Amino acid sequence: MKRAEVDRCQIQEWYPKFKSASFKTRILQLPESFVEYLLDDFGPFVLPASVADEDALPNRVRNPVDEDDFQVSEGSDEDESERFPPPSFPDLELKVRESIESLGGAVFPKLNWSSPKDAAWISPSGTLRCTSFSEIALLLRSSDSLVHDLCHAYDSCSDRAASRPGSFFLALRKWQPGLRPEMEFRCFVSSRRLVGISQREVTTFYPVLLEKKDQLQELMEEFFEGRVRESFESERYAFDVYVTKDGTVKVIDFNTWGGSTLPLLFSWEELEAMGEGMAAEMRIVESQCGVRPGLKTAVPYDYVDTAPGSGWDHFMRKADEELNRHKGEPAGA
Structure with a gap:
């Protein structure tokens, strides 16, 4: 794998080309100070001070009586906030707030490549839905999977010259409350040919996919030929799509071939063996016995x-x- 192949899968690289075939997104360049904040493992876990006085956990149940009665002995850790004052990123917070408002009030955050899916457990809603800068900071700061973007993006590259890109970006994608997980798929491309399609959510059996499998495969093959094949420069890669109720195919993301990309219902050995002249194969979970329970990452x-x-x-x-x-x-x- 070459570094250029990894770079093409960054959302700030591919989204401008596929904007009309994807979900509405705003992309902001992150200041290096915020990147350093995300990587800081030495101090206490603190959220940035909000210039708008936003709360990342607004639905917390508080007991004012208990708070008033709480006493801290002198010389304890009560001065920790003074020794480790919370950082503040007012310019970034303002841009984030403006972007959230322009996207309807709720967004799904991700960095160059990855989203903080493993941190969804800490969100009050149990999802990646965010309505404020503080909520976004909470998810990003709590995520282990984002360490890949921040420190290990080029680990699989044969021409690796650095461990990270020169700049990091925050992509805010318009929250889509009605998305059906059974309609998300991962497509695998080798030698600029679509060789495989896998159900993306492989931890569940969806009977509707048995009925619509051929129709869905045809929609995705047509989309690849007409919209993706000549527009994405890599020879081998994977891309995730969502099929709407009216049959429209939307690009969700682009991923490298191999590396940290999951092959889902295939193995990489099977995908490598799909030679020229072979028709693309689509795989879905065809019964309850076929589910893959080990691929959940929201923990x-x-x-x-x-x-x-x-x-x-x-x-x-x-x-x-x-x-x-x-x-x-x-x-x-």
């Missing part, structure tokens, strides 16, 4: 990471040690 990374050295790995090792210790104890001990 902290440590909840799903079972690799050696991960939190779950340590937990399981401790559990095994405790079990073995009890097995070795004599009866009645």
